[in-house]
Amino acid sequence: MIDICDYDYAASDMPSAFALQMVTFTRQLRHAQVLCDDKGNALVLETVSNAWTERLARAATVEMGGSALLAFYPMSGRQAKACVVCGTLSLYANLAWSCVKAVCRTAIRSARLLTSSAPPSSSTVA
Known part of the structure; x- marks a missing residue:
């Protein structure tokens, strides 16, 4: 079974390997990394x-x-917990769900508005 961790470790959406929080906390400059692809x-x-x-x-x-996946920064769960921003994955999921609900509410209101208003009669059109 693979545990899913609810955290983020990157400083941005496309971080450099040396700009990650893992480097700041672990100070690991030399370790083995594995890069693999879908083939x-x-x-x-x-x-x-x-x-x-990098x-x-x-x-x-x-x-x-x-497209490839790089696995690096070997550490225990305790070490990882000390250097990550906890709760970010659930925060992202909740934000996305809130956006979906807001879009749905807006679409429903728009549909109600469109169906409740009668089309203009030909005598009122200029």
Whole structure:
């Protein structure tokens, strides 16, 4: 069974590997990372810095068709909990659900407005 963790660790939507909170908290500059794609290719990286990880992973991702998954920052659940922003996934889900409900309410109001107003008669049209 895979546990789903309700947290986010990135500083932005497209962070660089060395701009993640994991680096700030763990100070891990050298560790093994695995890059894989949907075709079954896998690449193990052991770099001298996170900047090199970023450079090599981006280049390999392009060669893998532009979509790949990089697994890195090995740590325990306790370590992860100390350096992440907890509750962000559920916050995102709740915000998305609120937006969907608001759009539905607006669509229902618009439909009611359209169906309740009678079309103009030909005598009132100029």
